[in-house]
Amino acid sequence: MFERVEETTKRLLITDILTHFFRRVIDKAPQDLLHCVYLCINRLAPQYDGLELGIGESLLIKAIAQATGRTNAKVKSDVARLGDMGLVAKSRSNQKTMMGSRQLKVSYVFTALKQIATASGTKSTTTKVDKIKSLLATCQNNEAKYLMRSLEGKLRIGLAEQTVLIALAHAFALNSLTKRLSEETLAEVLKDATATVKTVYSELPSHNVLIPALLEGGIQNLHATCKLTAGIPVKPMLAHPTKAISEVLDRFEGQLFTCEYKYDGERAQIHRLDNGQITIFSRNSENMTAKYPDLAEKLLRAVNPQTKSFILDCEAVAWDKSQQKILPFQILSTRKRKDVKEEDIKVAVCIFAFDLLYLNGRSLLRESLVQRRAKLLDAFQTVDGDFQFAKAVVATEVETIQTFLDESIRDNCEGLMVKTLDGEEATYEPSKRSRNWLKVKKDYIMGIGDSLDLVVVGAYLGRGKRTGVYGGYLLACYNPDSEQYETICKIGTGFSEADLESHYSEFKDLIISQPRSYYSFGDSAKPDVWFNAKVVWEVKAADLSISPVYKAGIGKVDNNRGISLRFPRFIRIRDDKSAEDATSSDQVAEMYQSQKLNTANGAASDDDD
Ligand SMILES: Nc1ncnc2c1ncn2[C@@H]1O[C@H](COP(=O)(O)OP(=O)(O)OP(=O)(O)O)[C@@H](O)[C@H]1O
Ligand SMILES: [Mg+2]
Numbered sequence: 164m165f166e167r168v169e170e171t172t173k174r175l176l177i178t179d180i181l182t183h184f185f186r187r188v189i190d191k192a193p194q195d196l197l198h199c200v201y202l203c204i205n206r207l208a209p210q211y212d213g214l215e216l217g218i219g220e221s222l223l224i225k226a227i228a229q230a231t232g233r234t235n236a237k238v239k240s241d242v243a244r245l246g247d248m249g250l251v252a253k254s255r256s257n258q259k260t261m262m263g264s265r266q267l268k269v270s271y272v273f274t275a276l277k278q279i280a281t282a283s284g285t286k287s288t289t290t291k292v293d294k295i296k297s298l299l300a301t302c303q304n305n306e307a308k309y310l311m312r313s314l315e316g317k318l319r320i321g322l323a324e325q326t327v328l329i330a331l332a333h334a335f336a337l338n339s340l341t342k343r344l345s346e347e348t349l350a351e352v353l354k355d356a357t358a359t360v361k362t363v364y365s366e367l368p369s370h371n372v373l374i375p376a377l378l379e380g381g382i383q384n385l386h387a388t389c390k391l392t393a394g395i396p397v398k399p400m401l402a403h404p405t406k407a408i409s410e411v412l413d414r415f416e417g418q419l420f421t422c423e424y425k426y427d428g429e430r431a432q433i434h435r436l437d438n439g440q441i442t443i444f445s446r447n448s449e450n451m452t453a454k455y456p457d458l459a460e461k462l463l464r465a466v467n468p469q470t471k472s473f474i475l476d477c478e479a480v481a482w483d484k485s486q487q488k489i490l491p492f493q494i495l496s497t498r499k500r501k502d503v504k505e506e507d508i509k510v511a512v513c514i515f516a517f518d519l520l521y522l523n524g525r526s527l528l529r530e531s532l533v534q535r536r537a538k539l540l541d542a543f544q545t546v547d548g549d550f551q552f553a554k555a556v557v558a559t560e561v562e563t564i565q566t567f568l569d570e571s572i573r574d575n576c577e578g579l580m581v582k583t584l585d586g587e588e589a590t591y592e593p594s595k596r597s598r599n600w601l602k603v604k605k606d607y608i609m610g611i612g613d614s615l616d617l618v619v620v621g622a623y624l625g626r627g628k629r630t631g632v633y634g635g636y637l638l639a640c641y642n643p644d645s646e647q648y649e650t651i652c653k654i655g656t657g658f659s660e661a662d663l664e665s666h667y668s669e670f671k672d673l674i675i676s677q678p679r680s681y682y683s684f685g686d687s688a689k690p691d692v693w694f695n696a697k698v699v700w701e702v703k704a705a706d707l708s709i710s711p712v713y714k715a716g717i718g719k720v721d722n723n724r725g726i727s728l729r730f731p732r733f734i735r736i737r738d739d740k741s742a743e744d745a746t747s748s749d750q751v752a753e754m755y756q757s758q759k760l761n762t763a764n765g766a767a768s769d770d771d772d
């Protein structure tokens with residue numbers, strides 16, 4: 164199935180292949196469905212579980228060498244030549260296809276992968292190498308290729324998580340049909356099934372719950388059996404950038420909306436269970452409770468007596484106790500990330516709450532913001548400097564919004580979040596970048612609208628004052644459709660001396676001998692060293708231009724040329740975003756288009772290389 168998916172580029176065909184496969188699994192081996200799904204999305208557990216594949220290159224090289232009787236050096240040079248660990252492992256296993264040997268079974272492979280990922284302790288390297296060796300020995304045909312890629316955590320065959328959800332919905336819907344339907348009715352049934360599965364998964368992102376529920380009760384019962392649950396993080400709702408207050412007014416014409424301060428801290432989704440246990444999740448659904456041991460106690464003082472379980476959406480912001488004011492993000496980022504003890508805490512944090520998703524056992528996702536906000540205000544109380552509600556106004560005039568924006572900046576915020584208040588358009592949309600939430604950042608008014616979060620894929624050796632560290636870096640955005648990192652600019656500005664030093668040493672572990680096959684770059688912008696795509700930086704730029712050298716959004720606004728950033732400047736490391744959460748090619752293209760609209764009325768020209 165993986166082979167067929169990899170050969171196909173059309174998303175619709177991929178969905179069909181996968182649907183067909185799932186239908187057979189549901190019929191013939193339903194107990195394997197969960198493991199099949201995990202192998203397809205290249206994971207071992209829900210994302211919030213933190214259990215990751217992504218076994219290091221050197222360990223995999225060792226295992227291939229031992230399994231095939233080659234030296235480490237030989238395997239390493241083969242990897243450099245073929246650019247794909249999977250192909251190297253496969254080239255050998257083809258030569259000795261064992262007659263009548265054991266076949267690998269899905270659940271066996273899944274369990275083995277899990278054992279490899281969780282092995283710990285002094286002997287863990289040996290355990291891992293031995294396990295991989297024994298898997299490789301049983302591989303046939305292309306299996307070794309997909310096994311190695313899975314172990315690396317880079318299956319890269321075009322199976323996006325959303326495609327897997329669609330195929331699951333189609334498979335269950337088709338398998339439960341009792342009579343022939345007209346083409347039209349069938350399309351309708353599949354569309355409804357897909358919507359149900361996608362919504363349910365966005366509210367309860369765990370296949371461990373979803374798959375058994377589907378097998379048990381089918382799609383009809385899914386909404387009743389799988390609901391938003393305290394303790395399981397949902398992907399937060401995201402906002403669209405805007406460049407002017409007038410753009411906000413155009414978008415929200417005739418609708419009721421509210422402006423809130425946009426606090427510059429760290430997004431925090433705080434869950435409390437009925438038993439009182441508190442868990443704090445990051446923007447990326449990582450458990451960061453251990454980073455904020457001080458928050459739980461602050462929160463308790465803000466919780467009203469009738470409030471039991473809840474999911475709170477808020478921003479954790481650095482707080483100056485003596486002056487009673489907000490501190491910039493740079494201060495917050497000096498807090499330790501792991502195993503923080505009360506005595507380690509030098510930077511105080513205040514919670515600014517702006518949404519309530521769940522209260523006393525009930526989901527509030529489908530209620531409007533007016534209703535959610537009323538419940539939020541009712542369920543908690545302000546404790547100055549510890550827990551406050553996001554400052555908000557209902558404004559409709561440009562002048563009032565402008566004044567509020569200026570105030571937000573004076574109060575050390577980044578600008579405003581503008582949100583619809585009422586009705587269907589004001590529900591909470593997990594994981595969506597919604598047009599019902601707009602961000603207005605002061606320093607981007609009339610600029611490019613927003614900062615970008617880009618992946619560092621390479622670096623240039625420094626000269627002169629920067630001898631001994633990197634002088635510049637090559638950045639890329641991410642294209643989720645092609646699964647490629649597309650280069651967008653070289654950056655050398657915005658770094659302090661200390662940044663240059665620490666980046667230089669931190670990127671050491673990420674150096675790779677060849678660019679990955681999925682990096683899209685121009686020959687004239689090749690860096691001196693390439694990096695594994697892992698680190699994300701927030702970057703600001705003056706504007707965007709069409710470029711023959713860079714590849715961002717290639718084919719979206721120009722057939723052969725990409726988009727590039729002019730005068731990029733480093734702002735901060737985004738360790739709450741993974742490489743795949745970086746700004747997407749579509750977002751870059753959208754920013755370019757909207758800049759073009761703005762300059763069309765007589766301002767500067769574009770098409771500048
Ligand atoms: N009142 C508020 N309502 C919603 N979000 C807020 C509010 N105040 C601060 N925020 C923060 O602003 C973020 C949205 O804007 P920001 O540009 O900082 O997003 P980001 O994390 O860089 O993601 P992206 O740029 O991909 O949207 C939210 O994720 C949240 O952390
Ligand atoms: Mg932010």
Ligand SMILES: [Mg+2]
Nearest residue numbers: 613614615616
């Ligand atoms: Mg941003």
